[in-house]
Amino acid sequence: MDDWLIYRGVGAPDPQRIRALPPPPPWRAFSGEPLPGPVPPIDASSLRRLGARVGAPPAQDSRTLELINAALYLRRPLLVTGEPGSGKSTLAHSVAHELGLGRVLQWPVVSRTELKDGLYTYDAIGRLQDAQLADRRHHPGPTSPAGPTGDTPPGSGESDDIGRYIRLGPLGTALLPAELPRVLLIDELDKSDIDLPNDLLNVVEEGEFALPELERAADRPGGHEVRVLTDDGRRVPVRGGRIRCHAFPFILMTSNGERDFPAPLLRRCIHLHLDPPRDERLAAMVQAHFGTGADERNLDLIGRFTSEDGDGELRPTDQLLNAIYLTQHTVRTEPGRREEIAGLLMRPLDTRRS
Ligand SMILES: Nc1ncnc2c1ncn2[C@@H]1O[C@H](COP(=O)(O)OP(=O)(O)O)[C@@H](O)[C@H]1O
Numbered sequence: 001m002d003d004w005l006i007y008r009g010v011g012a013p014d015p016q017r018i019r020a021l022p023p024p025p026p027w028r029a030f031s032g033e034p035l036p037g038p039v040p041p042i043d044a045s046s047l048r049r050l051g052a053r054v055g056a057p058p059a060q061d062s063r064t065l066e067l068i069n070a071a072l073y074l075r076r077p078l079l080v081t082g083e084p085g086s087g088k089s090t091l092a093h094s095v096a097h098e099l100g101l102g103r104v105l106q107w108p109v110v111s112r113t114e115l116k117d118g119l120y121t122y123d124a125i126g127r128l129q130d131a132q133l134a135d136r137r138h139h140p141g142p143t144s145p146a147g148p149t150g151d152t153p154p155g156s157g158e159s160d161d162i163g164r165y166i167r168l169g170p171l172g173t174a175l176l177p178a179e180l181p182r183v184l185l186i187d188e189l190d191k192s193d194i195d196l197p198n199d200l201l202n203v204v205e206e207g208e209f210a211l212p213e214l215e216r217a218a219d220r221p222g223g224h225e226v227r228v229l230t231d232d233g234r235r236v237p238v239r240g241g242r243i244r245c246h247a248f249p250f251i252l253m254t255s256n257g258e259r260d261f262p263a264p265l266l267r268r269c270i271h272l273h274l275d276p277p278r279d280e281r282l283a284a285m286v287q288a289h290f291g292t293g294a295d296e297r298n299l300d301l302i303g304r305f306t307s308e309d310g311d312g313e314l315r316p317t318d319q320l321l322n323a324i325y326l327t328q329h330t331v332r333t334e335p336g337r338r339e340e341i342a343g344l345l346m347r348p349l350d351t352r353r354s
């Protein structure tokens with residue numbers, strides 16, 4: 001019945017399943033020439049969030065699974081909304097872990113974030129300084145020009161390798177023509193300035209972008225292919241100053257629901273609303289971090305965490321995890337302090353005011 005699900009939320013890695021993902025619909029097929037290379041391995045930031053015992057299933061309901069898979073099939077970004085601590089960001093790590101898609105590219109958004117930050121940075125000043133140094137080395141003496149002006153254009157000699165001064169951001173790296181989709185987490189998009197969602201939409205629609213600095217260099221000898229640094233710290237070739245994706249990345253954008261997004265963005269995303277974890281899902285999270293049976297051992301804290309939220313106050317899951325961790329250590333020395341410590345850590349959090 002659920003055979004079509006590629007991501008099944010089982011917790012355990014099953015990297016072969018992504019190979020069963022059918023080709024994209026024609027309107028979401030991208031023509032970047034695939035860049036061979038291994039998938040960068042999943043890193044500690046994913047394991048920290050998923051818990052050391054990542055084998056424990058995160059227990060997602062069928063609607064959540066269907067929407068995640070819809071985004072995978074349709075090559076559309078997944079917009080995940082929900083209160084802080086409901087597990088939005090961790091979802092990106094779960095997908096990468098289970099489908100063997102490697103390191104999660106993370107792009108935390110703040111009000112100053114611009115599209116360009118996610119695509120790439122060009123260190124023009126560093127390049128100029130290197131050009132000046134190289135120039136001094138080649139023309140020593142007091143008459144040497146102050147900069148790479150005159151007959152020595154910037155970018156000559158060692159500094160001619162413009163790729164050394166370009167570093168792709170998380171979005172730019174996600175759009176490299178990889179054979180398997182990369183996972184990109186655009187975290188807290190609702191914190192962005194008003195233009196970012198629309199700017200982002202254009203790039204995500206096209207699945208490609210230009211690096212004008214490289215486009216200009218493309219006609220010069222040796223300028224057609226330039227090796228640039230990725231967000232993973234690798235060097236990859238870029239041809240003709242454009243990056244065009246091959247397998248469309250799995251893009252997960254999160255929002256605490258602090259603001260409404262423009263209609264064109266919503267139309268082109270798959271929208272998933274995550275409720276705060278309760279019951280099975282919460283028990284699975286506790287076990288993921290503290291081992292099998294930890295949910296049973298901490299029923300009192302879980303009960304306290306879930307029962308007090310009838311007042312509509314927000315209480316992120318992190319508080320419960322912190323309380324379980326800390327009480328494990330304190331009760332050994334001071335029995336009876338468990339309740340007190342839990343009360344100290346588990347407090348309603350009205351983030352809507354922050
Ligand atoms: N699938 C999961 N397995 C284990 N722990 C999880 C899982 N999902 C969320 N958590 C834990 O719950 C907490 C809140 O999750 P997070 O993704 O940061 O929420 P949000 O992004 O919605 O604020 C984190 O500490 C994380 O470790």
Ligand SMILES: [Mg+2]
Pocket residue numbers: 085088089090187254
């Ligand atoms: Mg988050």
